[in-house]
Amino acid sequence: MKNIDTICVQGGYTPKNGEPRQIPIVQSTTFKYDTSEDMGKLFDLEASGYFYTRLQNPTNDYVAAKLTEMEGGTAGMLTSSGQAANFFAVFNIATSGDHVVSSANIYGGTFNLFSVTMKKMGIDFTFISPDSTEEEIEAAMRPNTKAVFGETVANPSLAVLDIELFAKVAHRHGVPLIIDNTFATPVNCRPIEWGADIVTHSTTKYIDGHGVSVGGAIIDSGKFDWMAHADKFPGLCTPDDSYHGITYATKFGKEGAFITKATAQLMRDFGAIQSPQHAFYINLGLESLHVRMARHVENGKRVAEFLKNHPLVDWVTYPDLEGDKYYDLAKKYCPNGTCGVVSFGVKGGRKGAEQFMKSLRLIAIETHVADARSCCLHPANATHRQMTDDELVAAGITPDLVRLSCGLESADDLIADLSQALDTVR
Numbered sequence: 001m002k003n004i005d006t007i008c009v010q011g012g013y014t015p016k017n018g019e020p021r022q023i024p025i026v027q028s029t030t031f032k033y034d035t036s037e038d039m040g041k042l043f044d045l046e047a048s049g050y051f052y053t054r055l056q057n058p059t060n061d062y063v064a065a066k067l068t069e070m071e072g073g074t075a076g077m078l079t080s081s082g083q084a085a086n087f088f089a090v091f092n093i094a095t096s097g098d099h100v101v102s103s104a105n106i107y108g109g110t111f112n113l114f115s116v117t118m119k120k121m122g123i124d125f126t127f128i129s130p131d132s133t134e135e136e137i138e139a140a141m142r143p144n145t146k147a148v149f150g151e152t153v154a155n156p157s158l159a160v161l162d163i164e165l166f167a168k169v170a171h172r173h174g175v176p177l178i179i180d181n182t183f184a185t186p187v188n189c190r191p192i193e194w195g196a197d198i199v200t201h202s203t204t205k206y207i208d209g210h211g212v213s214v215g216g217a218i219i220d221s222g223k224f225d226w227m228a229h230a231d232k233f234p235g236l237c238t239p240d241d242s243y244h245g246i247t248y249a250t251k252f253g254k255e256g257a258f259i260t261k262a263t264a265q266l267m268r269d270f271g272a273i274q275s276p277q278h279a280f281y282i283n284l285g286l287e288s289l290h291v292r293m294a295r296h297v298e299n300g301k302r303v304a305e306f307l308k309n310h311p312l313v314d315w316v317t318y319p320d321l322e323g324d325k326y327y328d329l330a331k332k333y334c335p336n337g338t339c340g341v342v343s344f345g346v347k348g349g350r351k352g353a354e355q356f357m358k359s360l361r362l363i364a365i366e367t368h369v370a371d372a373r374s375c376c377l378h379p380a381n382a383t384h385r386q387m388t389d390d391e392l393v394a395a396g397i398t399p400d401l402v403r404l405s406c407g408l409e410s411a412d413d414l415i416a417d418l419s420q421a422l423d424t425v426r
């Protein structure tokens with residue numbers, strides 16, 4: 001395999017003689033064919049090709065191919081958002097009457113998708129701690145469980161998942177492990193190497209990296225043997241009447257069945273496609289991802305060290321900080337560092353945090369994370385505003401918690417801004 005740095009720059013698209021060096025933006029909703037027979041073959045999934053951008057577009061596929069190569073998978077697709085990616089990844093194999101085991105420390109939007117919206121669709125979720133022991137994960141599994149889900153480095157708690165352990169239990173029960181790898185990115189962790197079967201991304205975060213486009217991706221490892229557990233996955237292992245009775249797992253094999261089904265059924269019916277223009281922006285982000293991630297981590301470490309030693313900071317959570325609860329797991333799964341997000345508690349609780357936030361000059365208050373510009377959020381006053389202090393603590397978010405996303409500025413300038421803002425809390 002090529003080095004990940006090279007794949008970031010050149011993966012997914014190899015121009016032939018005289019073709020554009022940069023990936024072309026195929027700004028077309030439709031594609032022309034000489035005969036109806038030619039087109040018919042595409043509709044029957046007998047030939048591969050493009051006919052309508054709601055399902056597939058060449059620009060998207062170049063970028064999906066690059067991400068697939070970066071993650072070490074066999075097939076991939078882009079979606080219009082990270083939300084769509086996680087919805088498709090689960091809904092492609094779980095339906096009404098099924099059950100999924102998920103880490104409880106996941107992105108709030110995903111938690112809502114699972115616990116409210118997908119629950120209404122008849123899919124039951126059991127949420128367990130990312131720190132669960134083998135026995136605790138085991139105890140959550142049911143006969144109708146169809147997948148296990150978690151985040152490599154959780155947003156916003158920064159818990160690092162023991163991917164190998166979760167994969168082991170999932171596989172013992174004949175179901176795939178789905179990992180949302182948004183925060184670590186394939187530059188810092190490749191979950192497939194640790195046993196994950198399906199990897200998802202919100203490309204909106206570090207992969208885009210400049211705060212310009214919302215997007216998502218799903219990558220299949222090609223390792224999960226659907227046919228060996230055919231009774232659990234009828235959608236992949238029995239004929240699909242809407243495509244003249246093809247069976248995805250036999251026609252496309254382990255390597256292609258999952259993504260083909262998600263494209264042919266879910267993209268066709270839900271239409272959560274990435275626009276080719278935005279796929280192009282995401283590719284620009286990917287070209288420098290390996291350079292940027294190193295700097296996000298460097299800034300995260302410098303800032304975390306500064307905060308840890310500051311008298312007006314009660315606590316700091318950053319997995320790459322020695323002594324952090326997740327330090328050992330971070331070293332194992334992300335030896336080059338996790339990400340640039342640091343959370344910490346300002347002395348004086350909710351009031352202290354409010355005063356601190358108000359005083360920041362360089363670091364902006366935003367709900368976003370993971371882009372070039374540093375930004376900061378006080379969840380108790382923003383995303384989790386409706387909760388009481390007691391409810392916040394139960395959700396693992398204390399009233400004093402500040403989430404800081406270290407961008408690509410000079411660490412010295414970030415520290416100077418944090419320092420002057422903390423001084424106002426005294």
Ligand SMILES: *Cc1c(COP(=O)(O)O)cnc(C)c1O
Nearest residue numbers: 081082083107155182202204215
């Ligand atoms: C932001 C985020 C999502 C949702 O992605 P969108 O692109 O905003 O839809 C999913 N998972 C994680 C870990 C995220 O940080």
